[in-house]
Amino acid sequence: MEPKRLRIGSRESLLAVAQTELVIRQLKEHYPDLSVELVTMKTTGDKILHKTLDKIGGKGLFVKELDQALLDGRIDMAVHSMKDLPMEISPDLPIAAVPKRGDPRDVLVLPGKEDRENREQVIGSSSLRRVLQAKELFPDAKFQSVRGNIHTRLNKLDQGQYSALIMAAAGLKRAGLQDRISRYLSVEEMLPAAGQGTLCIQVRKDFDQSFFSCIHDRQTELVTLAERSFVRTLDGGCSSPIAAYGTVLGKGLCLTGLFYDEAEKIYRKQSVKGSLEDAKELGCCLAKQMKSES
Numbered sequence: 001m002e003p004k005r006l007r008i009g010s011r012e013s014l015l016a017v018a019q020t021e022l023v024i025r026q027l028k029e030h031y032p033d034l035s036v037e038l039v040t041m042k043t044t045g046d047k048i049l050h051k052t053l054d055k056i057g058g059k060g061l062f063v064k065e066l067d068q069a070l071l072d073g074r075i076d077m078a079v080h081s082m083k084d085l086p087m088e089i090s091p092d093l094p095i096a097a098v099p100k101r102g103d104p105r106d107v108l109v110l111p112g113k114e115d116r117e118n119r120e121q122v123i124g125s126s127s128l129r130r131v132l133q134a135k136e137l138f139p140d141a142k143f144q145s146v147r148g149n150i151h152t153r154l155n156k157l158d159q160g161q162y163s164a165l166i167m168a169a170a171g172l173k174r175a176g177l178q179d180r181i182s183r184y185l186s187v188e189e190m191l192p193a194a195g196q197g198t199l200c201i202q203v204r205k206d207f208d209q210s211f212f213s214c215i216h217d218r219q220t221e222l223v224t225l226a227e228r229s230f231v232r233t234l235d236g237g238c239s240s241p242i243a244a245y246g247t248v249l250g251k252g253l254c255l256t257g258l259f260y261d262e263a264e265k266i267y268r269k270q271s272v273k274g275s276l277e278d279a280k281e282l283g284c285c286l287a288k289q290m291k292s293e294s
């Protein structure tokens, strides 16, 4: 039976709400009579802003409060950035749908008013994955952590605390800030985080998931599965930089994985091709192969 009314949970940041509204618009195209209530909340990751994410530790910093709201029945579904979802997902809170992926790339954002003072280059990013790869692209730059939601980070940039930021293209575009993108970094230059640019819908296990088949994209689901199984197989904790990016070629899947070899102090990057239907095994095999060679 189709629900007539849905309570939809989201983080309260402007980006999260914009992403949730995108999903709501897609759902309403298929269910014009659907009525929705948006329920926003702060997550642990939104509350603790003075530490970098790897120092706060724990998994699912941006989803825990929404998980609880789902379990308590305060919301019927939650919209998340796939990138923020922990690798292990409770069978009680399955992913009901994965809409078609948006832009997976990272981008460089420069201050609104270019100041001409000849200062040293300080690039802001809290992601070791980004810093590690950006060091090769910008060998003379220094890197500094930056936390907070998109608008907070852009304010810090415009106030002169950084000479550039590295951010996700999808986030800027969905927040209506695509004008701020100064330069796209190709996926070859900067391998994205697993699931970057992809959203997902989480429900309680008693929810009829076929309700969401109208906004589900099977290819994105399989690519996500490959990327996340690569990360899960290698994962020694979220603080170590890992990246994975898959693309579909016909019935095939090309997956590139990257991880940081702590002992050698270098990162390793490798690609495999396989069948799209073997997405999960492909991610797992690539991870094992790279680990055994390191």
Ligand SMILES: NCc1[nH]cc(CCC(=O)O)c1CC(=O)O
Residues within 6 Å of the ligand: 081, 082, 083, 084, 166, 167, 168, 170, 171, 172, 195, 196, 197, 198, 199
């Ligand atoms: N880490 C926070 C986060 N989680 C999802 C996005 C953007 C949207 C996406 O990548 O899917 C962002 C912002 C960013 O990394 O700049």
